[in-house]
Amino acid sequence: MWQWSPVEDHLAFVDIDGSIRTVNADGSESREVVQAGSGAARFYWSPDGRSIAYERWLYGEGTENFRPLVDQGLWVVDADGSNPREVFSEWEAGEEMSVAAYLLEWSPDGRYLAFIKGTNSASLLADGFPLYLVSVADGSQTKLSSGSLAYDAFVSWSPDGTRIAYVKGGGREATAGKKIVVAGADGSAKVALSTPDQAAINPSWSPDGSRVAFVAGPAGDATSTSFDQAALVRSRRIWVADSNTGDAHQLTEDANYGDDYPQWSADGSHILFVRMKAADISPLPDGLGSEDATVELWLMRSDGTEQRKVVSGLTTSWLGYYGFIDWSQLFDWYPGAGAASSAGETAPPSASPAFEQIPTAFSKQYFAQLPQQ
Numbered sequence: 001m002w003q004w005s006p007v008e009d010h011l012a013f014v015d016i017d018g019s020i021r022t023v024n025a026d027g028s029e030s031r032e033v034v035q036a037g038s039g040a041a042r043f044y045w046s047p048d049g050r051s052i053a054y055e056r057w058l059y060g061e062g063t064e065n066f067r068p069l070v071d072q073g074l075w076v077v078d079a080d081g082s083n084p085r086e087v088f089s090e091w092e093a094g095e096e097m098s099v100a101a102y103l104l105e106w107s108p109d110g111r112y113l114a115f116i117k118g119t120n121s122a123s124l125l126a127d128g129f130p131l132y133l134v135s136v137a138d139g140s141q142t143k144l145s146s147g148s149l150a151y152d153a154f155v156s157w158s159p160d161g162t163r164i165a166y167v168k169g170g171g172r173e174a175t176a177g178k179k180i181v182v183a184g185a186d187g188s189a190k191v192a193l194s195t196p197d198q199a200a201i202n203p204s205w206s207p208d209g210s211r212v213a214f215v216a217g218p219a220g221d222a223t224s225t226s227f228d229q230a231a232l233v234r235s236r237r238i239w240v241a242d243s244n245t246g247d248a249h250q251l252t253e254d255a256n257y258g259d260d261y262p263q264w265s266a267d268g269s270h271i272l273f274v275r276m277k278a279a280d281i282s283p284l285p286d287g288l289g290s291e292d293a294t295v296e297l298w299l300m301r302s303d304g305t306e307q308r309k310v311v312s313g314l315t316t317s318w319l320g321y322y323g324f325i326d327w328s329q330l331f332d333w334y335p336g337a338g339a340a341s342s343a344g345e346t347a348p349p350s351a352s353p354a355f356e357q358i359p360t361a362f363s364k365q366y367f368a369q370l371p372q373q
Helices: 122-126 226-234 353-357
Strands: 002-004 010-014 020-024 031-034 040-045 051-059 069-078 085-088 099-106 112-119 129-135 141-148 155-157 163-168 179-184 198-205 211-218 237-242 248-250 257-264 270-277 292-301 308-317 331-334 360-363 367-369
Touching: 002 040, 010 040, 031 051, 031 069, 040 099, 051 099, 069 099, 085 112, 099 155, 112 122, 129 163, 141 163, 141 179, 155 198, 163 198, 179 198, 179 211, 198 257, 211 226, 211 257, 237 257, 237 270, 270 308
Parallel strands: none
Antiparallel strands: 002 010, 010 020, 020 031, 040 051, 051 069, 069 085, 099 112, 112 129, 129 141, 155 163, 163 179, 198 211, 211 237, 237 248, 257 270, 270 292, 292 308, 331 360, 360 367
């Protein structure tokens, strides 16, 4: 795993020896931040770039086929390697299976870590465990849901860090039993953004904190066949909801596509989203597996108008893992700096120097400068 610092051209990565190292973009100033043999795994930079939070999976001595897990938890260390401290651990030494933590995201203010509290079982993890927040300062915990999946895209913090939008619902099928909920960082004031007849995923908070974009389609169930899931994925659309009231409305409705993964521009004026061609979303003749679907990136105003294709030529499996696709592995984009007009409203791209610098989408194949109006 590797990740760029949010504030400078500084790369952190997990080395094969279980350490976390940082290095400048030009290869200089390589530094060991977490010592070799520490069992470091999944990690995230803090929003201010001063700290790194990581999962610790420390294994003891054993045989070629088995080494016991002796310690697991969440740790935070300063970016220079100093002041390592344990934030969460409920692992019981000597047990083959115990409480394990799966790290998701920092809050924007750096006060909390979102994580899944479960066990060290990949099979059980696939069907979800409770979602928690833990205070970086004192380790106090807040339970948000009794069942959620361990996907980064299933949680999204408000820009001020006081609220979090998340996908509630266990079961590995992303097309069944999933709804979007907004809650305070203390677990209070919960607001449902999706309806019971929807399977809703991938919340994305607007830069001003007033709205949450998400993906929703008709809800299936755990017995859905691949043919059923294909129909559900084809029916996915982009929605936007008021983060306070939960009032939601649909932004996309083109039956030629299944839509996914909305991402806001930094000034809140536009939403970038994924489209898969509906004609490609179909299981193999034997009803098993799936074929690759043609993927396009589209851009629209945040009210759903002026939809236009900006990137084409991408492909991926339309089903992913039970209906969830990790789009961060296929592309990324620089949303730019926010810009506002003198009236306090978001300026259009043609009047916004910041937006003219924004729309750069990166795929595994190429860089693409998104067209301007």
